[in-house]
Amino acid sequence: MVSISWGTIKSLVIFFGPILLPKAISYYQRLRASSTAANQPIRPLPVSGVRALSILLSNAFVFLLLALPPFAPENLFTLTSSRLQIPTDVLFTRLASLRPHNALTQSDAALRAKFVNLESRLLYLQFGPDVLASCPFCASDEPKTYLYYALPSLLAPHLFNLVVLSLATSAAITGAEAARWRRSAAVASVVAAGLDVWVTSTYNYGANSRAARLSDLEMFFWTSRALRYALLGLLDAGVAALLYVSATNRLFVAPPDPASRVEAVTRQLLATKSRLSAVGIVKNTSLRDEDLRARTAAYWTHEGHLMREVMEDREVVEGMNDALANRISIQDITRDAENYALNMLPQPSPPAVEPTAVG
Numbered sequence: 208m209v210s211i212s213w214g215t216i217k218s219l220v221i222f223f224g225p226i227l228l229p230k231a232i233s234y235y236q237r238l239r240a241s242s243t244a245a246n247q248p249i250r251p252l253p254v255s256g257v258r259a260l261s262i263l264l265s266n267a268f269v270f271l272l273l274a275l276p277p278f279a280p281e282n283l284f285t286l287t288s289s290r291l292q293i294p295t296d297v298l299f300t301r302l303a304s305l306r307p308h309n310a311l312t313q314s315d316a317a318l319r320a321k322f323v324n325l326e327s328r329l330l331y332l333q334f335g336p337d338v339l340a341s342c343p344f345c346a347s348d349e350p351k352t353y354l355y356y357a358l359p360s361l362l363a364p365h366l367f368n369l370v371v372l373s374l375a376t377s378a379a380i381t382g383a384e385a386a387r388w389r390r391s392a393a394v395a396s397v398v399a400a401g402l403d404v405w406v407t408s409t410y411n412y413g414a415n416s417r418a419a420r421l422s423d424l425e426m427f428f429w430t431s432r433a434l435r436y437a438l439l440g441l442l443d444a445g446v447a448a449l450l451y452v453s454a455t456n457r458l459f460v461a462p463p464d465p466a467s468r469v470e471a472v473t474r475q476l477l478a479t480k481s482r483l484s485a486v487g488i489v490k491n492t493s494l495r496d497e498d499l500r501a502r503t504a505a506y507w508t509h510e511g512h513l514m515r516e517v518m519e520d521r522e523v524v525e526g527m528n529d530a531l532a533n534r535i536s537i538q539d540i541t542r543d544a545e546n547y548a549l550n551m552l553p554q555p556s557p558p559a560v561e562p563t564a565v566g
Contacts, residue, residue, distance in 0.1 A: 255382030256454035262375040263447035270440035274433045333412040335428035365400035368439045384454035
């Protein structure tokens with residue numbers, strides 16, 4: 208793999224930071240503005256979203272766990288603290304001393320048979336022990352044959368992750384909130400797989416031939432394996448984060464479609480109609496019942512006497528006169544009341560004029 212120094216990274220950050228940071232802030236502000244414009248309240252994570260997050264985060268945890276060194280295949284050179292140019296007999300004698308009963312395993316014997324020259328050791332560092340030991344048609348003078356044999360195992364984690372992403376973003380399993388990220392997740396997974404294959408196929412494995420010490424060796428297979436699983440784990444975690452903020456209406460809020468809005472308005476109108484019908488039933492019942500009708504008449508009689516006494520009070524009369532003279536326009540109130548009545552009550556149709564015969 209191409210090594211990038213810390214100075215190069217710092218230079219790239221200094222150069223691209225002032226350009227990309229304002230764009231990132233502007234993009235985030237547009238996202239927040241679009242979410243606010245959608246006028247959707249933040250809601251708890253739905254059950255379908257919980258199901259999708261459980262799938263994605265579990266898979267991400269497994270991938271990140273597999274990226275750790277204890278789960279990686281052993282490296283003969285690191286295990287035996289040997290340099291690349293060590294004689295084959297010495298290397299496997301050291302390895303045998305670390306095995307139970309000082310005996311090599313079948314995989315060790317297969318690797319020993321393949322370690323015929325420096326080229327095979329360089330390919331071991333690029334493709335790992337399994338490919339070098341088990342490939343039946345590969346030869347060190349044709350390095351591409353090892354790449355062809357390694358492709359299935361190289362793409363297997365990506366294909367598995369693609370299946371998991373498809374499952375976690377399926378509308379039938381995790382609902383419409385997760386299905387909106389299905390295409391983006393699939394594209395990101397395919398791009399990650401293509402990048403992985405490209406980096407492996409274009410790696411200059413011959414650079415290790417100049418390494419005189421173990422610390423100078425670049426363990427490409429083990430480094431790329433850890434980065435592969437870490438990248439897939441972060442991809443799943445990123446999709447889970449996007450799904451969470453969109454399912455809870457925090458970001459990426461999509462306004463409801465016209466059919467949903469019409470349905471919501473129809474439900475509200477039906478609810479209002481039901482309440483008005485209930486009010487009409489209560490009023491009709493109170494007018495038909497003799498006792499309730501008498502109590503209603505007594506209430507309004509008492510209310511009329513009470514309001515008459517209040518309106519005859521001297522302070523109230525003075526306050527009303529002052530309001531009518533200085534603060535209230537009777538003409539405006541009359542006009543507003545007339546407009547309100549015309550809008551609320553249907554206007555009577557003009558009478559039809561019958562034609563009269565002349566002559």
